[in-house]
Structure formats: structure tokens, C-alpha cells
Amino acid sequence: MFGSLGRRAGVRLAVVGAVLLAAGCSSDGGDEKAEVTQRPKETVPYWVNPEGNAARQVAEYRGDGKDAEADLIMKIAGQPVAEWIGLDRPDERTEELTKKATEADREALLVLYNIPHRDCGQFSKGGAADGNAYRAWVDKVAKGIGDRKATVILEPDAVLHLVDSCTPQEFHDERYHLLKEAVQRLKQQPNTKVYLDAGNAAWSQPDALHEPLRRAGIDHADGFSVNVSNFYPTAASKDFGKRLSAKVGGKPFVIDTSRNGNGPFTGGDPKENWCNPPGRALGDTPTVKTDDPQVDAYLWIKRPGESDGDCKGGPKAGDWWAEYALGLASGR
Numbered sequence: 001m002f003g004s005l006g007r008r009a010g011v012r013l014a015v016v017g018a019v020l021l022a023a024g025c026s027s028d029g030g031d032e033k034a035e036v037t038q039r040p041k042e043t044v045p046y047w048v049n050p051e052g053n054a055a056r057q058v059a060e061y062r063g064d065g066k067d068a069e070a071d072l073i074m075k076i077a078g079q080p081v082a083e084w085i086g087l088d089r090p091d092e093r094t095e096e097l098t099k100k101a102t103e104a105d106r107e108a109l110l111v112l113y114n115i116p117h118r119d120c121g122q123f124s125k126g127g128a129a130d131g132n133a134y135r136a137w138v139d140k141v142a143k144g145i146g147d148r149k150a151t152v153i154l155e156p157d158a159v160l161h162l163v164d165s166c167t168p169q170e171f172h173d174e175r176y177h178l179l180k181e182a183v184q185r186l187k188q189q190p191n192t193k194v195y196l197d198a199g200n201a202a203w204s205q206p207d208a209l210h211e212p213l214r215r216a217g218i219d220h221a222d223g224f225s226v227n228v229s230n231f232y233p234t235a236a237s238k239d240f241g242k243r244l245s246a247k248v249g250g251k252p253f254v255i256d257t258s259r260n261g262n263g264p265f266t267g268g269d270p271k272e273n274w275c276n277p278p279g280r281a282l283g284d285t286p287t288v289k290t291d292d293p294q295v296d297a298y299l300w301i302k303r304p305g306e307s308d309g310d311c312k313g314g315p316k317a318g319d320w321w322a323e324y325a326l327g328l329a330s331g332r
Helices: 053-063 067-077 090-103 133-145 168-185 210-215 234-245 323-332
Strands: 014-017 034-035 084-085 108-112 152-154 192-197 223-226 253-256 295-299
Touching: 014 133, 053 067, 053 323, 067 323, 084 090, 090 108, 090 152, 108 133, 133 168, 152 168, 168 192, 168 210, 223 234, 234 253, 234 295
Parallel strands: 084 108, 108 152, 152 192, 192 223, 223 253, 253 295
Antiparallel strands: 014 034
8 A cells, every 4th residue: 555645744651562573573583572652642642553564673673683773763663653544354453453542542543545446556556346335444444443532544645636637537526425425424433533635735736626625525524634655845745735724714734744854856757756765764753743723743644664666676565665664764
């Protein structure tokens, strides 16, 4: 997953995860563990997963005596990153994640990414088989969340691909209906916030997006997200978000800052500058302390270190890529 998305942003509870290799131990047979500490709740209320790919990589590096590499990857492992929900077991998965977050006195950060005809058949192609399958899937997601706290980023690129004609015209009306219904269904959960994805700062004129966002249910959502899986600087994303917000009733927004530390890559084929670009860096760490009332949070929605797709030597979309993660963490 997450293939061509990039083309278009108190109480300290120590949670020691048994984040070892798949066999349950480190590569040298030891019992090394990656210690992950939840960040202060007043700064960022989202759950840090002690068993994520980055934490597992830290444990592997520690076991191999590669402490410098482990320290770099801890820059990722120690931050809350979004959990992407796909086709399989959506109710069990969201129940599991929200329960673990609740037990840590935090809330889950989720991305729903299963819209039919997803990603226009490119690196992240897939999605639900049809509209009814998607409705049933969203219902399972909502039931899995229950009354626990969750923030949901809804369908990255789904609206943008309607605007840029990447998604065939015959699917447009259905997608608008599905997105609006998804927002309304998720908002039936008492402690769920929903941010409808709204593209990135490459769209310098929000005029092309505000009416599609309304058709997709932005009026019923808590806000929108920008820069998901992309690399535009926080300042540019904030400016874009504010101009778009003015067109949709002043809705607040969140910015994906997971990989925007060095801005976008401009040295290659413009059609693929979004896909595993070299020389990128981690951006602003997740926080709700943005000093801007219109910006609800800086979030790591794209999971740093996971591939955009099988380009530039990377594995398939969504797979962990340790070499790339090290580059992001070191800013090279």
C-alpha cells in the first residue's frame, strides 16, 4: 500500500515491546528488546506502537551490535505513526489497535485505504471489489473502533484522483457517495474524529478541490488532511490548507510531516519524483501543539521507511525498507 500517494503532509507510560524478529528473538539468538516510550499525552495523544516495523528493526540492529543504525531508526520507532487499514479483518484489526491504544492511555491513529479502484491501477492498486463491499468494510471498521478514541484519515488521494481525472469518469458518482457515507458512518462512533484527504500543496489553487470535498462529505467530517505521503514543506502545506479551509467553511486540517524535512525531490523524472525519492528527511515530529488554531496536528501518516513502490530499487508498496529508513533518519 501507499504507492503513488506521494505524488498528488503529562503521563509517560513506558511500554517495553517484545519487538524481536519474527521468530521471537534477535538475529544472534539473544533477547534484545526495543524500548518504546509513549510521548507526553498533552503534546501528542496518539499511540506509539512498540511492535511496528521500525521497532523491530531497532531490535535487529541492537542484536547485531549496530547501535548507530539502531539509534537512527529509533527516531522513527519512538514516534506515533498511522496504522493503515486494508481489506483483511478490518473489525478485528481496528479493535486490536484501539484497545492497545486505550490500554496505553492514548488514541489510535488510523488510515482507511480501501476505496474501489484505488490508486488508478498504479503501485497501490486494489481496494474493495465494489460499492457494497466497501460499505460493509467501513461498517466493520466502525464497529471495531467502538467507543474507543480514534482519529481516522479517510482514503488518501480518493478525492484528488477524481479531480485530476486519474479515476475514470464512470466511477466518480459512486465514489462521492461512498466517501460521504463513510464519513457519516464513522462519525456515528462517539469518540472518532475523521479527516477527509485533500491532496497536497502542488495544487496551488484550492478552487478545484473545495466543491469535490463538499460532495465527498467534508461538512460532516472534523476536517481534512494534506500532504499525505508527500514531501512538501510544512509551511507550504499550511498555506495550502488555509486557503482550502477558507473554501470549506473554515474546517481545520492536519499535515503529514513524516518525510518533508528536505522538501520535495526535483532531480529526476517529474512523473516519479514522488516514488522513493533520494535525499529526503523526516519532518516535524508529530504534535498537536502547532501554534495555529487551524492546524489540528502534525502527523506521521505515511509510515517512514515503508516503500512507495517498486521503483528506485525499492520493494513493493508498503514493505519495510531499512536502507531508505536510515536515509530518512539521517537526512541523506
